[in-house]
Amino acid sequence: MNRKAFLARLEARLADAAPPATAHPPAPAPDAVPRVRFPPDERALEVRFGEALTAIRGRLVPLDELLSALAQVRTAVVTTDALALPDHIERLPLDQAERADAGVTLARAACAATGTVLLAPSERETRLASLLPPLHVVAVPRDVLVETPGDVLRDLPRFFPDGLPSAFSLASGPSKSADIDAVVTYGVHGPLAVLAVIL
Amino acid sequence: MTDLVREAGTRGAPASSLRDRERAALAGSGHLQVAIRRSTDNMDGRWRGLRESLPGAEELREAARSLRSAAITRLPELLGQLADNVEAAGGRVFFAADADEATGYITELAQRRGATRAVKAKSMVTEEIQLNARLAEVGVTAVETDLGEWAQQLDGEPPAHILGPALHKTQADWVRVLRPEGYEGGEDPDAMCAFARRTLRPRFLDADLGITGVNLAVASTGTLVMVTNEGNGRLTSGAPPVHVAVMGMERVVADWPEVDLLLALLGRAGSGVNFPTYVNCLTGPRRESELDGPEELHLVIVDNGRSKILGSPSQEALNCIRCGACLNACPVFRQIGGHAYGDVYSGPIGAVIVPLLSDGNHELSHASSLCGACWEACPVKIPLHELLLEGRAQHAGSERALWRAWARAWSSPRAFALTGAPAGLRPPQALVPPPFREWAKGRTLPRREGSTFRTRWARGEVLD
Structure with a gap:
C-alpha cells in the first residue's frame, strides 16, 4: 500500500471514531511531559554513578587502579586517547573487535542515577568496539556526568551538536538475560563486564 | 507439550477451542503453572516495588x-x-x-x-x-x-x-x-x-x-x-x-x-x-x-488490522508499549500460560487485541476473570478489563440471550421469587445443571441462613 492510501485510511477511521469503551477516558495530554524523578541524593554525581553502576554489576575503577584492573587484558580495540593504557596491552585494528579482550571507548554522557553511559559511533569509534569484546572499558570525562537518562534524552543537541549520529546507545552495565529459568546470567551477547573510569 | 498447545501462535482462528487449549495447558504435571508463577511473581513483584519507590x-x-x-x-x-x-x-x-x-x-x-x-x-x-x-x-x-x-x-x-x-x-x-x-x-x-x-x-x-x-x-x-x-x-x-x-x-x-x-x-x-x-x-x-x-x-x-482498532471503542489498546506487566499480573495467564491463548499476543492485552486484529478468535475475551489486575499493573493504565468487557459485548451471542432472560426474570416479582427457592436447596454437584457445572467445580454452595427477605417481609417481620 502506498503511504498516501495507508495514511488516508487512518484519517478516515479517526474522523469517524466511536466513543471509548471506558467510563474514565484519559485526561488531555499535559503541556510538558513530566520528568522521571529519582529519590533526592545530595552526594556527588561521580559517587552516585559508581554506586548505580555497581548495583547493575558494573565497576567504577579509580584511575590509579586501572593498571591492576586490566592485568589480565592482553589485546584491546581502542577508540579514545583519553585513557593511558598499560603497555602490555596490544592494540588491535578496529575491525578486529571480535578477537579483542577489551574494547576501550569514550562516554559522551553518563547518568548518576542509573549508571548509564552514552555511546555513539564517530570517525574514530565503531558501534561494535563497546559491544563485541568480553570487557568494555569506558572513559567518563567528569564534565559529561548528568543526573538521569532524561537529562540526556531531553537534551540531545548538547551531546550531539552536529546532529544525531546514525546510532547511539544508552548502555547500563553488562549484557544481561534472565531467560534461563529466571536466573540472571551475564554476557550472552554484549560485554560480560563493564569497567568505568572517571577522568 | 501437547500438539494442541504447540499449534498456538498461528494467526487467525485456531483449529482448537480456547477450552481445549486451556485443558491441555492444565492437564500436565503442574510444572507449567509452577514455572510461570515463579517468573511472573518475580516480575510482578519487582514492578510493584518500583511503583512504590x-x-x-x-x-x-x-x-x-x-x-x-x-x-x-x-x-x-x-x-x-x-x-x-x-x-x-x-x-x-x-x-x-x-x-x-x-x-x-x-x-x-x-x-x-x-x-x-x-x-x-x-x-x-x-x-x-x-x-x-x-x-x-x-x-x-x-x-x-x-x-x-x-x-x-x-x-x-x-x-x-x-x-x-x-x-x-x-x-x-x-x-x-x-x-x-x-x-x-x-x-x-x-x-x-x-x-x-x-x-x-x-x-x-x-x-x-x-x-x-x-x-x-x-x-x-x-x-x-x-x-x-x-x-x-x-x-x-x-x-x-x-x-x-x-x-x-x-x-x-x-x-x-x-x-x-x-x-x-x-x-x-x-x-x-x-x-x-x-x-x-x-x-x-x-x-x-x-x-x-x-x-x-x-x-x-x-x-x-490495527486500523480496525483505531476509531473503535477499544482504540486505547493501541497505547500498549508491550511490557508484559499485564501478563504477569493476570490470574488466568498465570494458570494457563501464553500458548493456550493460541496467538502470538497472550495475556489480557492479547485477549483484547487478537479478536480485534484478526476478526477471529473472539472467545479470547473470555480468557479473563475481569478482576482488573491487568489495569492496575499497566504502566500506561489501559483499562483492559473494560476493553475485555467491550470485546465480550461485541460477540455475546448466546450469552447475551441468557443475560437478557435473567434480566427479564428478575424484573418480575413472581419470577424473582421462583429463583429464590432453588437457592436454598444446595443441590449436590451432580445435580448442578450443565452450564453451571464447570463453575461449581471445586466450590461449596453456600447454605442459606434462615428464610428469605421476601418470606420475612410477607410475615411482617421486617418493619417490626
Missing part, C-alpha cells in the same frame, strides 16, 4: 496514558513526519497494509541482496506477520537471537510471553534443547549462556540481514528506539550490511521527552529495572564518516 508514579502513569492517547489520535500526522525524517536520514520506508505486503517487501529485499542468512532481535510484530516462514520460502534462514526466543525457535514453539519467551522452560528443558546444537554441559545457566554467546556470535557477523522490532519511533527526528537487555538489538542492527526494522504503526511518539517517560515505565514494568540495559537509537543507516553500521536501513510500518 518511584516518586509520583501514579501521575507519571496518568501522563503516559494521556500522551499515548494523544499520539494515537495524531497517527497520520506523526507517521508522515516519521517517514519524512527517516528518509531524510537516508533510510527507506515502506507502509504495509497487511502481513502479505510487509513480508513481500522484506523477501523481495532479501532476494535483491542475495541474502541467505538473517539474524533477528526479538520482535512480536515479525511473529505476527510470520516473517520467518516467508523468509524460509525464499531460501533465507532467520535465526532468533534473544536467548529465550532462540530456545523457542530450536524447540519449534512460539514465544510464551512478550518478555520471557521461554519462561515455562526448566533447566532440564534448556539442556534438552541445546544438546543437539552441541552443548555438552549440564543444568548450569552460566554455561548455557556462554554456549549461546559462542554459538550465536558468528551468526551475527556472517548475517546478510539484521531484522529487529521497534519499541518507539520518534517522529521529530526519524529515530528508531529499540530496547534489549542482552545487546542482541545492537548487534542485529549494527553488524549486518542491511538492517530491516519492522514496527506496528502505533509505536510512534512525537518527541524525545515522551521517550524518557515511556522508557522509564517500560524498564520498570517489563524487566524490573530503573532503566533498560541497552537503549539503541537509530537514525538512518551508517554515515559516510562512520566506521561501521549497515549500508541500508529499511523501516516497514505495519497496519495488519
Whole structure:
C-alpha cells in the first residue's frame, strides 16, 4: 500500500471514531511531559554513578587502579586517547573487535542515577568496539556526568551538536538475560563486564 | 507439550477451542503453572516495588496514558513526519497494509541482496506477520537471537510471553534443547549462556540481514528506539550490511521527552529495572564518516488490522508499549500460560487485541476473570478489563440471550421469587445443571441462613 492510501485510511477511521469503551477516558495530554524523578541524593554525581553502576554489576575503577584492573587484558580495540593504557596491552585494528579482550571507548554522557553511559559511533569509534569484546572499558570525562537518562534524552543537541549520529546507545552495565529459568546470567551477547573510569 | 498447545501462535482462528487449549495447558504435571508463577511473581513483584519507590508514579502513569492517547489520535500526522525524517536520514520506508505486503517487501529485499542468512532481535510484530516462514520460502534462514526466543525457535514453539519467551522452560528443558546444537554441559545457566554467546556470535557477523522490532519511533527526528537487555538489538542492527526494522504503526511518539517517560515505565514494568540495559537509537543507516553500521536501513510500518482498532471503542489498546506487566499480573495467564491463548499476543492485552486484529478468535475475551489486575499493573493504565468487557459485548451471542432472560426474570416479582427457592436447596454437584457445572467445580454452595427477605417481609417481620 502506498503511504498516501495507508495514511488516508487512518484519517478516515479517526474522523469517524466511536466513543471509548471506558467510563474514565484519559485526561488531555499535559503541556510538558513530566520528568522521571529519582529519590533526592545530595552526594556527588561521580559517587552516585559508581554506586548505580555497581548495583547493575558494573565497576567504577579509580584511575590509579586501572593498571591492576586490566592485568589480565592482553589485546584491546581502542577508540579514545583519553585513557593511558598499560603497555602490555596490544592494540588491535578496529575491525578486529571480535578477537579483542577489551574494547576501550569514550562516554559522551553518563547518568548518576542509573549508571548509564552514552555511546555513539564517530570517525574514530565503531558501534561494535563497546559491544563485541568480553570487557568494555569506558572513559567518563567528569564534565559529561548528568543526573538521569532524561537529562540526556531531553537534551540531545548538547551531546550531539552536529546532529544525531546514525546510532547511539544508552548502555547500563553488562549484557544481561534472565531467560534461563529466571536466573540472571551475564554476557550472552554484549560485554560480560563493564569497567568505568572517571577522568 | 501437547500438539494442541504447540499449534498456538498461528494467526487467525485456531483449529482448537480456547477450552481445549486451556485443558491441555492444565492437564500436565503442574510444572507449567509452577514455572510461570515463579517468573511472573518475580516480575510482578519487582514492578510493584518500583511503583512504590518511584516518586509520583501514579501521575507519571496518568501522563503516559494521556500522551499515548494523544499520539494515537495524531497517527497520520506523526507517521508522515516519521517517514519524512527517516528518509531524510537516508533510510527507506515502506507502509504495509497487511502481513502479505510487509513480508513481500522484506523477501523481495532479501532476494535483491542475495541474502541467505538473517539474524533477528526479538520482535512480536515479525511473529505476527510470520516473517520467518516467508523468509524460509525464499531460501533465507532467520535465526532468533534473544536467548529465550532462540530456545523457542530450536524447540519449534512460539514465544510464551512478550518478555520471557521461554519462561515455562526448566533447566532440564534448556539442556534438552541445546544438546543437539552441541552443548555438552549440564543444568548450569552460566554455561548455557556462554554456549549461546559462542554459538550465536558468528551468526551475527556472517548475517546478510539484521531484522529487529521497534519499541518507539520518534517522529521529530526519524529515530528508531529499540530496547534489549542482552545487546542482541545492537548487534542485529549494527553488524549486518542491511538492517530491516519492522514496527506496528502505533509505536510512534512525537518527541524525545515522551521517550524518557515511556522508557522509564517500560524498564520498570517489563524487566524490573530503573532503566533498560541497552537503549539503541537509530537514525538512518551508517554515515559516510562512520566506521561501521549497515549500508541500508529499511523501516516497514505495519497496519495488519490495527486500523480496525483505531476509531473503535477499544482504540486505547493501541497505547500498549508491550511490557508484559499485564501478563504477569493476570490470574488466568498465570494458570494457563501464553500458548493456550493460541496467538502470538497472550495475556489480557492479547485477549483484547487478537479478536480485534484478526476478526477471529473472539472467545479470547473470555480468557479473563475481569478482576482488573491487568489495569492496575499497566504502566500506561489501559483499562483492559473494560476493553475485555467491550470485546465480550461485541460477540455475546448466546450469552447475551441468557443475560437478557435473567434480566427479564428478575424484573418480575413472581419470577424473582421462583429463583429464590432453588437457592436454598444446595443441590449436590451432580445435580448442578450443565452450564453451571464447570463453575461449581471445586466450590461449596453456600447454605442459606434462615428464610428469605421476601418470606420475612410477607410475615411482617421486617418493619417490626
